[in-house]
Amino acid sequence: AQTVTQSQPEMSVQEAETVTLSCTYDTSESDYYLFWYKQPPSRQMILVIRQEAYKQQNATENRFSVNFQKAAKSFSLKISDSQLGDAAMYFCAYPAGGTSYGKLTFGQGTILTVHP
Amino acid sequence: ETGVTQTPRHLVMGMTNKKSLKCEQHLGHNAMYWYKQSAKKPLELMFVYSLEERVENNSVPSRFSPECPNSSHLFLHLHTLQPEDSALYLCASSQSLVYEQFFGPGTRLTVL
Numbered sequence A: 001a002q003t004v005t006q007s008q009p010e011m012s013v014q015e016a017e018t019v020t021l022s023c024t025y026d027t028s029e030s031d032y033y034l035f036w037y038k039q040p041p042s043r044q045m046i047l048v049i050r051q052e053a054y055k056q057q058n059a060t061e062n063r064f065s066v067n068f069q070k071a072a073k074s075f076s077l078k079i080s081d082s083q084l085g086d087a088a089m090y091f092c093a094y095p096a097g098g099t100s101y102g103k104l105t106f107g108q109g110t111i112l113t114v115h116p
Numbered sequence B: 001e002t003g004v005t006q007t008p009r010h011l012v013m014g015m016t017n018k019k020s021l022k023c024e025q026h027l028g029h030n031a032m033y034w035y036k037q038s039a040k041k042p043l044e045l046m047f048v049y050s051l052e053e054r055v056e057n058n059s060v061p062s063r064f065s066p067e068c069p070n071s072s073h074l075f076l077h078l079h080t081l082q083p084e085d086s087a088l089y090l091c092a093s094s095q096s097l098v099y100e101q102f103f104g105p106g107t108r109l110t111v112l
Helices: none
Strands: A010-014 A019-021 A033-039 A046-052 A064-069 A074-079 A088-096 A103-106 A110-115 B004-007 B010-013 B018-025 B031-037 B044-050 B053-057 B064-070 B073-079 B087-094 B107-111
Touching: A010 A019, A019 A110, A033 A064, A033 A074, A046 A064, A046 A074, A074 A088, A103 B044, B004 B087, B010 B018, B018 B031, B018 B087, B031 B073, B044 B064, B044 B073, B053 B064
Parallel strands: A010 A110, B010 B107
Antiparallel strands: A019 A074, A033 A046, A033 A088, A064 A074, A088 A103, A088 A110, B004 B018, B018 B073, B031 B044, B031 B087, B044 B053, B064 B073, B087 B107
């Protein structure tokens, strides 16, 4: 079975500091995408960043970057210069079926608290 | 309207009621999805539609009945639900099954 595991139920960070959220996954596919989604208190799921497994370069979107370790099946999210608006539940997601199918499997989520 | 919209945002229903959730996407996407989000559980994929054809029915009880009349609209028809069906129901769409999904704001369903 393909699974996604987020081992940190909760994390906290001081404003302006850096925090890293962990995610591991299990797959037999060689080519696939990985996603991080953010769900703030409004409950709206927002795509934060996407990584393509065939690309060796880690994806970056402004203050958000990933550390993708394909062999270790690890996909962590780094948030730099944390802001109060970053407080949310963060989900790692993997599309079961690799790149050919949209069946997203989500991790359990990590609640991020940002302290002023 | 932009993005993915869902109506109603909140719904309270009895176990004998019949109601429908509506999702509309304004992004020109070809795939649409229903997810269930319960407290303390990961998001669960319920249904996937691609080009108006159902491509996934993830072992969902028959009291949930999806309908996709066109690529912009997705419905979830509800009947004789149970209290454990109370959850946030999220709709999403994507350009195709390959690409990232964009989510609506969800419908908070309470079954009494």
